[in-house]
Amino acid sequence: MNALFEDFDEIAEIAEALDDPSPGARIMAVMELADSADPAAIAHLARAIADEDAGVRKQAAQALTDFDGPETAAALVSALKDSDDAVIAAAALSLTELKDPAAGDAILPHLGDSDTVKLKACLAGIKELRRGEAMGPAINALQHADAGVRVEAVGVIGWLQDEGSLPALRDAAKDAETQVRRTALAALGFSKSEHAEATLIGALDDPEWLVREAGAETLAKAGGARCVPALRAALADDFWQVRVKAVRSLGKLNATETAIEIAPMMDIPVPNLRKECAAVLGEMAVVETIPYLEKYADDPDPDVRKNVRWALGRMATK
Known part of the structure; x- marks a missing residue:
């Protein structure tokens, strides 16, 4: 608790200002309640979420970022049906800061909500809480018409890291929207199955470079020796960003x-590509590559020079 508030019953006193006729005074009260860092402030901030002034409601939603638990989550979920978009955005952002798995109790009932904005925010909020009960609703949300909802649903599934979700993630990797495919490929990183690896290898032929980049990057986690030929082919990709991930x-x-x-x-x-190549060549320590590295020992980019000299130094000890 903030030392400024230790010697008296500051929470009740500050909360009295939430009834002040001035919105500015009520906003100040909300800010002071947040500064107190006292869990007793949560109930008062929840009350401020229903204030008649949108500015107060937004400040309360932002202030709840500093708190956690079911009571905080319930207040934020209630703010998702606010009439003001700024309040909704603030509440949605605060939901993503929750860390207490128990906070999911207030979010789970809303994972089938018909309101797109609310559903997306609730999926984003429960993701890092890793509540197994969210798996079914998240898989259902993969059929939602809104791509943003589908992205958040993939995120929930990926954080749960359940091999049973592989069919859903593989289907999401074929989604019509680039960001959904990209997120699904990243989510496959937890699995070492041949099915996950095959999906990632297939992504290296995706028409969108962002998807190919995600596939090349995730193969380092979920892939094995079988994916090396596909990654070798990706070294010739038209986009250097994909080549960087393939090299890595x-x-x-x-x-x-x-x-x-x-x-x-x-x-x-x-x-960026030369820097990554130098680092990987140093890790591989294949002496036949020394002439290529020596050529760039005085590269104009300081990060490239650093990696080249490190790689040459490592090979000198072999």
């Missing part, structure tokens, strides 16, 4: 046989 994944998989293919990519005029 090949490094994490310790696919040293690809070092001689990665080394010539040091000549590509993209500092």
Whole structure:
């Protein structure tokens, strides 16, 4: 509790100002209640969520970010039906800051809500709480017409990391919307199954580079030796962002046989790509790549120089 409020019953005293006729005074009261960091303030902030002034309601929704638990979650969920978009946005953001799994008790009943904004916010809010009861509603939400809802639903499923959800995630990886596919591929990172790996490899042929990038990146977590040929092919992708992820994944998989293919990519005029190539070549420590690294020991980019010199130093000890 804030030291400024230790010596007297400050919460009740501050809360009295929530009845002040001035919205400005009520906003100040909300801010002071938040500053107190006292759980006793939650009930008063919940009352402020229903204030007649939208500015007070928004401030209360923002203030609840500093608290947790079922009571906080219930107040924020109630704010999702506010008439003011700014209040709704503030409540939705505060919901994502909840960390106490018990807070999910107030969110779970709303995971089938017909209101798109409310449903999306509740899915986002329960994601990191990892409540198993959210799996069924999240899978159902993958059929929602709104892509934003589908993205949040994939997030819930991914955080639960249940092998039983693989069919749903693989279906989501074929969604019409780029962001849904991308999120689904990232969510597959927890699985080591051949089905997850096959989906990720298939994503390397997606028409959208953002999806190919996600597939290449996640293969470092969910892939094995079988994915190396596909990642090697991705080294020639039209987008350097995809090539960076392919290089990184090949490094994490310790696919040293690809070092001689990665080394010539040091000549590509993209500092981020050269930096990643140098780091991975250092990790692989294949001496045949030394000439490519030496060529860039004085690269104009400081991060590239740092990685090149580290890689050369590592190989010198081999």
